[in-house]
Amino acid sequence: MLVSVALPVPLYQQFTYLLPNKVLSKQKVKQQISADFSLTDSTPIDFPSNAIQNLPSDELPPIGVRVRVPFGRQTLIGIVVGYQSLADTLAKGHLTLKQLKPIKQVLDDKPIIDETLLQLAKWLAHYYHYPLGEVFMVMLPSFIRQGKALDIFIRHWKVSKNSTIEQLSKSAHRQREQFALIQLNGEQGASEDVLLLEGVERHYLKKLADKGLIESFLQRQQPPKPVNLAKLPLTLNSEQQQVVDSLYQAYKNSKSKAVYQGFLLNGVTGSGKTEVYLQAMYPVLKDNKQVLILVPEIGLTPQTKARFSQRFIANILLLHSGLSDSSRMQGWEDCQQGRAQIIIGTRSALLYPFADLGLIIVDEAHGGSYKQQDSLRYHASDVALYRGFQLGIPVILGTATPTLEQLNLVQLGKLTQLNLTKRAGGAKPPVFQLINACDPDGKHTRTVHSQQTNGDWQDTGLTTEVITAMTETLEMGEQVLVFLNRRGYAPVLLCHACGWQADCPHCDAHLTVHKSNQSSMHKGRYLAHYLQCHHCGWRTQMPQHCPDCQSSNLDTLGMGTSQLTDSLHAIFANPQKSKDSYPIIQIDRDTTRNKGSWENIYRQINTGKPTILVGTQMIAKGHHFPNVTLVVMPNADLGFLSADFRSPEHTAQLIMQVAGRAGRSKKAGRVLIQTLQPQNPLLLSLVSDGYQVFASQLMKERYLMGLPPYVHACLIRCESKTLEQTHQSLEQISALFTQYNLQHDKQVAISAVIDAPMAKKNGRYHSQLLLLARQRSHLHRLLDDCWHSALQLPSVKSLRLSLDIDPTGW
Ligand SMILES: [Zn+2]
Ligand SMILES: [Zn+2]
Numbered sequence: 088m089l090v091s092v093a094l095p096v097p098l099y100q101q102f103t104y105l106l107p108n109k110v111l112s113k114q115k116v117k118q119q120i121s122a123d124f125s126l127t128d129s130t131p132i133d134f135p136s137n138a139i140q141n142l143p144s145d146e147l148p149p150i151g152v153r154v155r156v157p158f159g160r161q162t163l164i165g166i167v168v169g170y171q172s173l174a175d176t177l178a179k180g181h182l183t184l185k186q187l188k189p190i191k192q193v194l195d196d197k198p199i200i201d202e203t204l205l206q207l208a209k210w211l212a213h214y215y216h217y218p219l220g221e222v223f224m225v226m227l228p229s230f231i232r233q234g235k236a237l238d239i240f241i242r243h244w245k246v247s248k249n250s251t252i253e254q255l256s257k258s259a260h261r262q263r264e265q266f267a268l269i270q271l272n273g274e275q276g277a278s279e280d281v282l283l284l285e286g287v288e289r290h291y292l293k294k295l296a297d298k299g300l301i302e303s304f305l306q307r308q309q310p311p312k313p314v315n316l317a318k319l320p321l322t323l324n325s326e327q328q329q330v331v332d333s334l335y336q337a338y339k340n341s342k343s344k345a346v347y348q349g350f351l352l353n354g355v356t357g358s359g360k361t362e363v364y365l366q367a368m369y370p371v372l373k374d375n376k377q378v379l380i381l382v383p384e385i386g387l388t389p390q391t392k393a394r395f396s397q398r399f400i401a402n403i404l405l406l407h408s409g410l411s412d413s414s415r416m417q418g419w420e421d422c423q424q425g426r427a428q429i430i431i432g433t434r435s436a437l438l439y440p441f442a443d444l445g446l447i448i449v450d451e452a453h454g455g456s457y458k459q460q461d462s463l464r465y466h467a468s469d470v471a472l473y474r475g476f477q478l479g480i481p482v483i484l485g486t487a488t489p490t491l492e493q494l495n496l497v498q499l500g501k502l503t504q505l506n507l508t509k510r511a512g513g514a515k516p517p518v519f520q521l522i523n524a525c526d527p528d529g530k531h532t533r534t535v536h537s538q539q540t541n542g543d544w545q546d547t548g549l550t551t552e553v554i555t556a557m558t559e560t561l562e563m564g565e566q567v568l569v570f571l572n573r574r575g576y577a578p579v580l581l582c583h584a585c586g587w588q589a590d591c592p593h594c595d596a597h598l599t600v601h602k603s604n605q606s607s608m609h610k611g612r613y614l615a616h617y618l619q620c621h622h623c624g625w626r627t628q629m630p631q632h633c634p635d636c637q638s639s640n641l642d643t644l645g646m647g648t649s650q651l652t653d654s655l656h657a658i659f660a661n662p663q664k665s666k667d668s669y670p671i672i673q674i675d676r677d678t679t680r681n682k683g684s685w686e687n688i689y690r691q692i693n694t695g696k697p698t699i700l701v702g703t704q705m706i707a708k709g710h711h712f713p714n715v716t717l718v719v720m721p722n723a724d725l726g727f728l729s730a731d732f733r734s735p736e737h738t739a740q741l742i743m744q745v746a747g748r749a750g751r752s753k754k755a756g757r758v759l760i761q762t763l764q765p766q767n768p769l770l771l772s773l774v775s776d777g778y779q780v781f782a783s784q785l786m787k788e789r790y791l792m793g794l795p796p797y798v799h800a801c802l803i804r805c806e807s808k809t810l811e812q813t814h815q816s817l818e819q820i821s822a823l824f825t826q827y828n829l830q831h832d833k834q835v836a837i838s839a840v841i842d843a844p845m846a847k848k849n850g851r852y853h854s855q856l857l858l859l860a861r862q863r864s865h866l867h868r869l870l871d872d873c874w875h876s877a878l879q880l881p882s883v884k885s886l887r888l889s890l891d892i893d894p895t896g897w
Contacts, residue, residue, distance in 0.1 A: 088147060089173050090190060092156055092165040093208075093220040095232070099875055101168055101219065103176060104156050106147065107190040148190070151198025151205055153234060155191045162191060164234045166200055166223050194234050201423075203477060204440045210473060215892050216870050217463050225463040226438040228415035237420055243306045244269060244292060245276025250300040265291040269301055276304070284396075311426050314372040314401040321362050330505045334367040337481040338446065342374070345479030349472050351452075351493055351502045352485040353779075356747020359511030360485045364448050365398050367483070372401060372428060376445030379430045381437065381467055383454030383708055385409050386685050390710070391431050391450070399429065406432030406439065434459060434467035437474060445480055447471050451709045452484035452493065453740050455895065464891045468493070472502075487747060488740040488778050491786055492893075495796035510751070517718070517749040517756035519774045522552050523765045524721075532763070537657040547654040548646045548721050553759055554658065560717040561659065561669050561697040565754065567717045568700045569651065570707070570745045574675040575599040576650045577643035580618060580629075584638035589630070591620035593850040600629070600643050601677075602650075623849040648675050651721075652701050659699060667697075674702035707744040713752035718745055719759045727769045731844075731896060732794055735769055736785055743778045793859070795893075798836075799866050801858040802894040804843065806851050806887040813854040814840055816886050820877045821856055827873050834865035844896070857897055 091101040148154060148167050155164055176182055200208070200223070208226060212219040224232065231237070246269055255263050268287050269277075283289065295301045323331060330352065340346040354360045368378045382391050385407045392403055404427035406418050418439070421427040425442030432439075434457050437447075449457070449471050457467035468484055475482035484493060484502070496502040510516060524532050535551055536544045547554075557567050577600040580589040589598045598618035616629040632639050643650075652673045659669045672688055679685050692698065695714040700706065723745065726738030742760070750756020762770060773781045790797050803820065805813040817840040824837050836859040843853035860866040874890065877883065 089171045089176055090167055091169040093168045093223055094163050094165040095220050095224045097218055099218050105187050105189040107193055148193045149198050151200035153194040153199055157188050201440055215463055215465055216874055216890050228419050229412050230416040241278045242303050243276045243278050244301055244303050246270050247300055247302045311402040311428055314399055314428055317400045318398055320366050326507050327359055327363055330363050331366045333505055341480045347476045347479050348481050349502045350483045351489055351497055351504045352483050353489055353504055354507030356487045357510040357514055357751040358507035371445035376443050377428055377441050378446045380448045383451045383456045387709055388431055395429055401428040402426055403429045406436040437467055437470050444478055447475055447482045449484045452486040453488050453490050458895050466893055488743050492796040514751055515755050517746055517758045519758045521765050522550055522759055522761040524550055524761045524763050537654055539657050553719055553761055564697050565716040566698045566714045568715045568748055569719045571648050571651050572703050573647045574677055574703055575647035576602040577645050577647055579644040581642055581644050582633035582638055583640040583642055585636040587633050587635045589618055591625055593625055594620055594622045595845050595847045596620055596622050648673055648701050655699055669697055669699055671699045674706050707741055715748050716750050716754045717757050718749040721761045724762045724770045727767055739773050739781055798859045798861055799863045800894055801866055802891040802897050803856040804889045806853050810852040813852055816882045817854055817856045819880050819882055823877055824873055835860045835869050
């Protein structure tokens with residue numbers, strides 16, 4: 088027999104190897120020697136290495152184990168995915184006996200990829216037309232890809248024998264407090280992760296250990312105790328109860344008959360979806376099954392974890408891209424062996440192995456970050472449904488603003504829709520108000536100018552009505568959230584004399600002006616003011632003169648979060664001007680980059696004191712700020728004017744999500760949308776009819792225009808050093824597809840080759856080719872039959888091509 092191995096190379100094939108006839112895994116060698124020499128298991132064997140070399144093997148390595156194999160001049164680690172008979176292979180004539188090489192080493196005794204995970208990998212490879220070996224690259228933690236042994240020992244800490252709190256000085260309050268926390272875990276101690284969760288800080292572990300008061304030891308992770316309630320569930324309203332009942336029924340069906348059911352839990356913002364999740368999870372956890380909860384971004388994972396650990400005494404595992412390699416590896420094992428009971432993660436958590444998964448929840452399921460935008464371009468909500476189907480368990484997609492694709496699945500009967508139309512706990516829905524920012528002449532804006540600390544007057548971008556409403560809210564002791572989806576100081580730097588604009592030398596994009604009070608480091612220099620490209624990260628100093636005409640009349644255009652924060656400081660945090668000074672918190676990628684910054688922001692907001700929050704779409708996602716009663720959106724409706732056909736949908740989702748932060752608790756919420764186009768029909772429909780009606784209107788338009796979700800799309804992107812090269816290659820691929828298409832009743836629409844929306848990015852050029860088909864199977868058949876030949880085209884070989892199934896933008 089021969090062994091088929093999936094290798095991490097960008098080729099659409101598996102590779103065939105002879106059995107490892109001379110090299111065995113250490114344990115098997117041990118077993119064999121023990122048998123040969125009738126030794127007991129416990130006898131330590133110190134065998135010479137050539138003894139291993141001379142042991143013959145006729146055992147097939149199990150499917151799903153890792154093997155080390157020769158590949159050209161390199162040695163690679165791959166996964167055994169099947170077997171072939173030698174006779175068949177030779178008969179087909181692809182390979183000669185001479186070309187076949189043996190596997191160098193089998194790394195595992197037991198499969199590391201179980202049957203379900205292998206099936207998932209194959210489905211991903213097939214659906215997304217991605218090489219199987221590279222699917223494993225995306226799936227597996229790097230330590231596993233590097234061949235490291237599983238079975239990790241975890242660092243634990245316990246109080247040293249005979250040490251007492253009295254050995255610490257009375258004034259060392261913090262150390263005493265930390266010592267007491269560790270002592271609570273008794274003689275068996277606790278793992279470092281658990282201690283950190285309990286409030287122990289890492290540097291105190293070191294401090295106390297240096298004093299000899301505590302000590303660390305390595306231990307295998309213990310199997311978990313059964314899940315218990317830490318706190319009683321909240322009382323549900325009748326709508327919530329109905330939803331929980333339906334979900335319980337679905338879980339019972341999955342348990343007895345392994346029946347999968349997919350749900351779209353469509354609940355307005357503040358409708359208590361999390362409480363529904365918690366109550367739906369409980370029977371599953373009670374049966375000692377695992378629950379997987381996906382959240383759209385890392386910022387939300389600690390918050391979600393806190394919420395769940397308040398309810399359940401359980402082993403909760405966080406999985407996201409910010410983890411260290413060893414934590415990811417440990418997480419993999421904890422999932423596979425069932426030690427993790429509740430798993431909270433970003434999209435890649437779906438690709439982990441699970442001992443006994445009973446329920447999958449995708450929270451904020453409309454989130455754009457669920458789509459992976461490079462390598463394996465999967466969509467987490469689709470993969471979640473596949474996994475549910477594969478395992479025969481319920482899947483819940485929860486959102487206040489479902490995507491049109493999800494609504495279409497409901498129409499097709501593939502998802503069951505459950506609705507939560509009321510806010511939980513008697514909270515009222517927020518009231519919307521449109522504010523016209525245009526002068527009656529329609530030429531000027533009515534926004535207020537304020538004086539900055541340096542004496543300059545500056546347009547705040549806010550109208551008098553908005554500023555008055557903010558003042559009233561703050562004076563009542565409540566919080567205001569201002570949403571502006573653009574970080575930095577301003578999106579454009581412009582020369583008033585000649586019209587020059589600062590552009591990125593590597594991208595088709597303007598440079599964003601950054602002015603920050605805290606100076607930031609760049610290449611060893613501090614730059615307080617700088618220009619940066621938000622697409623490639625390129626940075627430069629702010630010019631003093633226009634490089635074209637030498638004029639010093641340079642000015643910024645437009646407004647970003649840091650400028651808005653400055654303006655708000657001038658109005659609301661200037662002790663010389665107002666009797667009350669309010670804290671202003673800026674929340675965007677620039678201010679939340681550091682570890683722990685989110686937690687700090689959270690703590691500040693949750694004091695409930697009157698505060699202004701200024702943030703990008705980061706604040707739109709699922710956050711619960713009980714004292715925010717006013718939401719202001721200075722220009723959130725700009726997205727309705729974009730050329731991208733998905734923009735109205737995304738803009739509406741964002742507006743509703745941000746608006747949903749207002750009045751989530753006892754006090755009523757208000758939403759002010761300041762706009763330059765108060766008559767925009769899309770905006771009016773969204774505000775007066777709500778998201779549901781708005782979305783069904785968009786669905787009709789998409790149907791008439793033959794756009795997704797009514798057609799299925801594939802986008803082929805090409806990247807190269809020149810635009811001509813990308814065009815040339817895509818034209819050839821297009822010709823190949825067209826020819827095939829003609830022979831198959833033109834079932835697939837093939838677009839013209841066009842430049843990508845941003846043709847030049849990071850010094851490389853991009854163009855694209857779009858395929859659309861009414862039936863998914865037609866699209867896949869064309870790709871199955873033609874994609875390989877396309878990759879073989881001589882003009883394509885030196886370029887970078889990618890294929891994106893169900894792309895979210897083009
Ligand atoms: Zn100029
Ligand atoms: Zn750039």
